[in-house]
Amino acid sequence: MLPDNPAMHEMYRRMCLIRYFEETVIEIHSAGELIGPAHPYIGEEAVAVGACAALRNEDRIAGNHRSHGHPIAKGGNVKGAMAELLGKVDGFCKGKGGSMHLADFSVGILGESGIVASSVPIATGAGLAAKVLKKDFVSLVFFGDGASNQGACHESMNMASLWKLPVIFLCENNQYAITTSYKNSVSVDNVADRAPAYGMPGVTVDGQDAVAVHEVVSHAVARARAGDGPSLVECMTYRFEDHSLGLDRIRKVAYRSDEEVAEAMKRDPLDIHRAAMLKGDIATEAECDEIENAARAEIADALEFARNSPYPEPEALFEDMYADDG
Amino acid sequence: MLPDNPAMHEMYRRMCLIRYFEETVIEIHSAGELIGPAHPYIGEEAVAVGACAALRNEDRIAGNHRSHGHPIAKGGNVKGAMAELLGKVDGFCKGKGGSMHLADFSVGILGESGIVASSVPIATGAGLAAKVLKKDFVSLVFFGDGASNQGACHESMNMASLWKLPVIFLCENNQYAITTSYKNSVSVDNVADRAPAYGMPGVTVDGQDAVAVHEVVSHAVARARAGDGPSLVECMTYRFEDHSLGLDRIRKVAYRSDEEVAEAMKRDPLDIHRAAMLKGDIATEAECDEIENAARAEIADALEFARNSPYPEPEALFEDMYADDG
């Protein structure tokens, strides 16, 4: 079932925000304004946006190193994200986390993680809290095809299934972990094929199509909220850019053929969503343009905001270590 | 296919050795002669013996905390095992390892591990060496139903399958991890149901029947040696004794009903094997008795030997830390 029209518009808006955010990041990174590592989400926007469109504000998410798309999709504000990337006080994490550690607890974002698969148990614990406290939020965790091979995923899926926790394990299968094809790292055809090993449903879905992702995740969310336990959703997608900004060496090595990249880029998730809206009379060309323009402006504002935000004071170095001691 | 007669006899002999070894351990433990924790294998003898009967001397095994059965089944000498338990210099490990760390590299025993599931990656690495060095030994690792939930198992099975390593993952499903039923720790009906998640064959077999175990493991070994990769074999079995000697508290708690224990003990692996030999005219009553008596004598000798073996000298404390520095 298609989300209603405002939801479809909002999904497009968030996909545009992510795209332009990432384009801006690439720009300022190559200009030397941003120095840390950063992993662009371009090409995968439909995954985070489709998934988060199935969630409520109080639902929790956790993510990984490819980290800008998830918080924006969940409704985190882009100013806080951009300021964080520049290491400024108005960043989500007061500049302490940076690109790989975006988090906005106010909208249910429990944080990204630079250690691959490390947030999977965290998200499982969020589900445990929902169950024990008898609250009806659910928890969704984004992890990659590479990450799926970590023991943390196995342990988490097993626990979530045993305890029927409201958790959605969402694998973003962009087909590579840095240079390694999932065909050389995952010993079955699809990551979702592992769901039966935990007694949970597993689905593989077209991750370039936000509507398709939304639908599958909505089922998983409904199941979780009903107390029927976790699901594994694998979204097949493709990373259009390099693995990471700042790891130049990888640009030069040919782990993906030009044809493969070109072929994959034909299925741009923004184009697909725009086309779906036009085709379904959900938005006009002008409305789509309007959404794009507004998103562009919002990102430009965010950059401006981030640039104007001050750096943290030296005293901040010692703050936020412990909760009890202020 | 049944092993030949001498092999059937040898299997019985090793099962008897394990049984009497364990009975002796329980005895000297309650007399205070043995002080460390020790996890009796009584009731599970058919698993280790059936499995190791399918192996050659140069094949490798690794194990866990329930650690006396595996080395005896693989042909490790019982004197070295008993002396190790008493912390004497003639122990397998010169008294440094004790019950949970038996190892006899001379017959392919890469060692037991007190950390649950920790030897699973080790055994996988042994398989990797066989492959890279183009040797035809295989590697078999024993782990419990509880252990199967550790991430180490997931990672190891995935790697072994990807690389088609000659590894047999042998789960001793004795149905409990200390007091926890596998039904509350494994989110599928059988541990072997997880094999498809790694693209490898998985079989559940009656672990009280050494012949049945031998047959299934033989298939897995043949497959491994042929370069077709790993298998997961789950042996359904039952621990007749307490989880551990020296953890008295657990004796008192009723995590298994008396009826359940009594029912399980009706299927004694030694009785089953003896009956199979008699029924198949593989051995006479007298031959069986003779095997038992010889085994009893061998264990009595081993205890004598262990008692007479000296304790390590204080200097030994600093020996065996590093290979390069002597």
Next chain:
Amino acid sequence: MPEINYINALAAATAEEMRRDPTVIVMGEDLRLSVYGASAGLVEEFGEDRVIDTPLSENGFFGAALGASLCGLRPIVETVTSFFWVGMDQMISQAAKMRYMFGGQATLPVVFRARMFYARGAAAHHSDRNYNIFMSTPGLKVICPTNPYDAKGLMKSAVRSNDVCLIFEDGIASSSRGEVPDDPDFLVPFGVANTLRTGGDCTIVGIAGGVDHAMKAADQLAIEGIECEVIDPRTLVPLDEVAILESVERTGRLVVVDPAHTTCSAASEIAAIVARKGFWSLQAPIITVASAQVNIPYSPALEPLVYPTPDKVIAAVREVMG
């Protein structure tokens, strides 16, 4: 005050805090049947939702406890020091770092209770005393109660703390008995050392099981007329440096007793602190009496040689007395 043993003090602290605060839960292996004693009676009183037996998946359930703590629960996790290695990524990458990394957004009220086995043939895989490693990692609180009174009071403080607290339960201390208040608001604060004995000749700082050795050594030395001041820091993070430095100012001498491996130990850290901040008071070298830098052997003939003993402490004090 009733006299109870160490394990029961921890059990009492747990039950009291669970009664006080419905968000407190316990998680661990075989807790419901209380295999190790500190969770006795909990499932009967608080039900299966709050007393959670986990599968053998330390990395997974340590992380689940942390995640749950971000969403309103206050988990108490029971484990063994050696199993921290298995769940180390969650302990370091998440427990210790999350709050800071997220600019203070994450609050992680989790307690990890870790038993430390000792002597009696636990051997290398079950004999880790790794509090130094968690001291080294900023972001965690590290607590070593050495008697039932502290066990209860520090445990209750840990449950009420909004930070990740690691409680290391030394095998030696865990058989001790002592008087313990039953006031439900009895707490022992973090960062306040306990001076167990005063004396002007030498300061002995005891860590975890080292406190007992220090006291025995001090008793013995007193007979010879050497008066030692014995300090139990009780918490290693935060560490009561002031108490140690003031004592060394009075005595001019320092011996630190620590059953953990000597290299990069808590004992070495205290020595380094005093070598910097208390240097001008020192009249003799600082001696650390810690475990030999070998894995813990099984044999009853070898294992005792590894650890500090009262005799080794006495020898060290005599050495610094010159």
Next chain:
Amino acid sequence: MPEINYINALAAATAEEMRRDPTVIVMGEDLRLSVYGASAGLVEEFGEDRVIDTPLSENGFFGAALGASLCGLRPIVETVTSFFWVGMDQMISQAAKMRYMFGGQATLPVVFRARMFYARGAAAHHSDRNYNIFMSTPGLKVICPTNPYDAKGLMKSAVRSNDVCLIFEDGIASSSRGEVPDDPDFLVPFGVANTLRTGGDCTIVGIAGGVDHAMKAADQLAIEGIECEVIDPRTLVPLDEVAILESVERTGRLVVVDPAHTTCSAASEIAAIVARKGFWSLQAPIITVASAQVNIPYSPALEPLVYPTPDKVIAAVREVMG
């Protein structure tokens, strides 16, 4: 001697040893395409059987490397310090303990090469400098090459060693260039410190990236007439205590520079050793210049404040000079 950079020195050492000994293999993530530079050209020369790209499963493949080493291979594993946490059980329970636990039966010729990121916003999850933790655990050799010469020579020694060797590659050092012998049997031995500069006023021990700061500080101080002796231990296990103690005997003063967190650091350990064995030579407190006890922040405004700098070293030396 050709001048090459640090990464290329490691790459050359690896290729030379692989040529010499067909049982040497490399394992790690994305090695075949040499994402990080030190495995360039290996797959072309040695084939896919000896250059193994692993899945993201550190605990699994660290353990597989150890298991393989028991059966005739000599694996070199490439990783990052922060990923040790994920594979910690294999590093501690197996790598460090197996040989001793099995009474010397297990021989584990494995090298773990761990990169340490530094500055430039790697943030908390990628900025661990955890060599102290592996020093603390008996059974491992801990190596910190600080220039291309040592990188190559120590790496080759590590590959030939029959023990588990951990090589920590400091981000600062890894951009350095220098002359490196191309003799295929060029080795740098373990346990022999390198005295980079002599001077009678103060000993500065530099660890990993701390060596560079120590040298810069010493150059600056020399202009003011303070002559420092700068020592690079090169290996932390085994540690050349004698070189350090002899230097302190000459200078009477000690500053230790270590980019790792200060608590329970290698720097604190060295301070503790000298406070015991070199006490009577000391004329001033021992100062350790190490990282502040906070997680590593991302912001370029904060991160540099954490680490030692030449200025902090200069201040420390001035302080001990009184």
